[in-house]
Amino acid sequence: MYVGRERPTGGFELFAWFFMRISGVVLILLVLGHLAIMHVINTVDEIDFEFVAARWRSPFWRTYDLVMLWLALLHGLNGLRMVIDDYVHRKGWRVVTLTALALVGFVLLTMGTQIILTFEAPASRATAGLP
């Protein structure tokens, strides 16, 4: 019987197999915490630029969000890689889809990392250019 993915015997695939499980457990804590704070306790009615800026004045939340971004995106991209492995068999299409996945993944990871690390919280609404 086969419920989880069969454990690979070695190399990168074994590393990926462990990564999915370890990042998955960490993500349960990080993502459920994030959802509780941003989607249940606060809602999109309260969240705006100022809300995020206030949050990111704290290095704790920047670190939290950065770790969550990397683990979630790599976990998701590797999951999609397995889906491609399962359904895309022709060699040319495999090259196209896997290359596209790597490129889009790289761009998203760079965008997310850049904004979390370089965002400068303005001192006031006026300095943010807001009315």
Next chain:
Amino acid sequence: MYRGREGMWSWILHRVTGLGILLFLAIHIVDIYLLGWPDVFNKLLFLYRHPVFRVAEVFLVAAVLYHALNGLRILLVDFWVEGTRLHRQIFWVQVGIFLLIWIPTAFLMLSPVVFGR
């Protein structure tokens, strides 16, 4: 044992919820990137405040919750000797925990939309 039973459905749902969450994560990275342009960011928030998104958001939480619980079930099957034998029972316990958490959460999330504040 696999096809058409709990094992197959839990696998399909794990895949579908995983892909859905990844799609939202990609959109979410782009929207957060717009923090570099505060007025644009705030102007686009009407999209997330729309009732259609508020309902979609409840299903996003459902997807994350299912994926998390099913991930734990996969760990039990992978690392616990009894996990494989009991995987079907674990699946139904998982469905119970899911409903126990999701229904009150959905109520909390939707009550401001339905009843106002």
